[in-house]
Amino acid sequence: MVESSNTHLSIQTQCQLLSISRAGWYYDPKGESPLNLTLMRLIDEQFLATPCYGSRQMARWLRRQGYDVGRHRVRRLMALMGLHAMYQEPRTSQPHPQHRIYPYLLRNLAITRPNQVWCTDITYIPIKRGFLYLVAIMDWYSRKVLSWRLSNTMETSFCIEALEEALTRYGKPDIFNTDQGSQFTSYEFTSVLKDHEIKISMDGKGRWIDNVFIERLWRSLKYECVYLQAFENGAQARHHIATWLNHYNQTRPHSTFDGQTPDEVYQLSPLQRPVPKEKKPAA
Numbered sequence: 001m002v003e004s005s006n007t008h009l010s011i012q013t014q015c016q017l018l019s020i021s022r023a024g025w026y027y028d029p030k031g032e033s034p035l036n037l038t039l040m041r042l043i044d045e046q047f048l049a050t051p052c053y054g055s056r057q058m059a060r061w062l063r064r065q066g067y068d069v070g071r072h073r074v075r076r077l078m079a080l081m082g083l084h085a086m087y088q089e090p091r092t093s094q095p096h097p098q099h100r101i102y103p104y105l106l107r108n109l110a111i112t113r114p115n116q117v118w119c120t121d122i123t124y125i126p127i128k129r130g131f132l133y134l135v136a137i138m139d140w141y142s143r144k145v146l147s148w149r150l151s152n153t154m155e156t157s158f159c160i161e162a163l164e165e166a167l168t169r170y171g172k173p174d175i176f177n178t179d180q181g182s183q184f185t186s187y188e189f190t191s192v193l194k195d196h197e198i199k200i201s202m203d204g205k206g207r208w209i210d211n212v213f214i215e216r217l218w219r220s221l222k223y224e225c226v227y228l229q230a231f232e233n234g235a236q237a238r239h240h241i242a243t244w245l246n247h248y249n250q251t252r253p254h255s256t257f258d259g260q261t262p263d264e265v266y267q268l269s270p271l272q273r274p275v276p277k278e279k280k281p282a283a
């Protein structure tokens with residue numbers, strides 16, 4: 001793990017090698033009560049099953065589970081987690097009113113090869129006394145996770161770190177697709193894409209289906225790893241998430257490609273590339 005006394009590697013370098021943000025290393029658990037952390041865990045699990053639930057419907061569902069909570073409390077917790085009903089808002093932070101929103105470029109586009117389109121998203125990761133945020137960069141065609149970062153805040157910096165790592169390791173895509181969250185519409189993030197001459201695509205407001213493949217990644221990660229492990233702290237979360245993502249890329253069969261893994265599909269020659277069974281999301 002990170003050693004502050006290391007005279008050969010800076011804390012920033014050690015964090016980069018461990019795929020965590022520097023802010024994540026300094027993580028101090030949030031000041032939420034045990035009850036609120038329990039509610040956030042329940043909200044997160046239910047939201048995966050019913051992404052159309054806003055704060056009003058989620059509060060009703062929690063009351064049916066035996067928790068006497070009001071809508072305003074649930075709305076605050078959902079906002080803290082970056083969750084918004086799919087018919088109202090994207091599932092990340094609020095769009096910034098001064099940031100440019102780019103058009104969605106994937107409608108009716110045939111995606112037939114790796115590095116044609118990359119996508120990204122942020123999700124909430126519960127731990128025993130608080131929570132973290134996870135960002136991942138995914139290759140749309142192969143579903144391979146190219147890079148990821150954990151952070152205790154939703155600031156733009158950890159998203160840029162993940163993007164820069166993916167660009168360094170895998171080259172660049174033709175198109176990069178995101179939602180309208182302020183991290184991805186920020187000047188700092190879009191400037192990296194423009195500097196590499198990458199076309200920018202953004203989901204329609206509230207259209208989670210425009211970025212559906214990374215949404216499916218979050219669902220698999222949470223049901224197969226996060227909820228089963230019940231992480232004690234950020235270090236444990238980082239270790240188990242890294243192990244699961246390696247499994248996802250390298251050994252987890254993907255039904256879309258007749259049991260091949262994302263790594264295998266990403267590395268196939270053009271003549272060997274399969275046609276995905278799933279159709280691209282409708283316009």
